[in-house]
Amino acid sequence: MxxxxxxxxxxxxxxxxxxxxxxxxxxxxxxxxxxxxxxxxxxxxxxxxxxxxxxxxxxxxxxxxxxxxxxxxxxxxxxGETSLITEISALLRKRRDLTEADKSYIEDVVRASLDHIRRSKAAQEPDDRS
Structure with missing residues (x-):
């Protein structure tokens, strides 16, 4: 168990x-x-x-x-885990102190950050084709 x-x-x-x-x-x-x-x-x-x-x-x-x-x-x-951007988006939608433009901006920043992290990790992985 x-x-x-x-x-x-x-x-x-x-x-x-x-x-x-x-x-x-x-x-x-x-x-x-x-x-x-x-x-x-x-x-x-x-x-x-x-x-x-x-x-x-x-x-x-x-x-x-x-x-x-x-x-x-x-x-x-x-x-079945939800993606981070999906979780953040859901949390942002609950916020009443942010405008829709604010929420979209924060999502864009997070998305760009996650893309940067993925690219950095991919560049650090050894190339299996050698």
Whole structure:
């Protein structure tokens, strides 16, 4: 049976991005989330939060609990993963503080960045034809 667990690294990275974006201390974030600062500290070191704490964190992040669940060896989930640009586009469409032109601009920047990364990786791969 495949092991299912919370990707604490991903959860912490998203949490850190939001606190940085909103210029919050970890203590302020904990108060807003409704959890103890020690829970956030434990999360920083890879320890999993309790169920109630996890639910509070993902709700505060305005994300789904499924966004941070990983299933070890689940090739079906990996094969069906949504492309990054599709995920970003879906997130942007929810934003009311951005105009459609803003959203399109951000998508174009992300798309150009992803194309650059793909080209860079392809140039670094050894040529199998030699």
């Amino acid at each position: 495949a092991k299912t667990q919370i990707d604490t690294g991903r959860l912490f990275a998203v949490l850190e991005a939001r606190t940085t974006d909103e210029n919050l201390s970890w203590r302020q974030a904990a108060i807003q989330i409704g959890v103890s600062p020690s829970l956030l500290s434990r999360l920083r070191y890879g320890q999993r939060p309790d169920l109630d704490g996890y639910a509070s964190i993902v709700r505060w992040l305005r994300m789904s609990a499924d966004d941070f669940i990983e299933v070890e060896g689940d090739d079906v989930a990996q094969a």
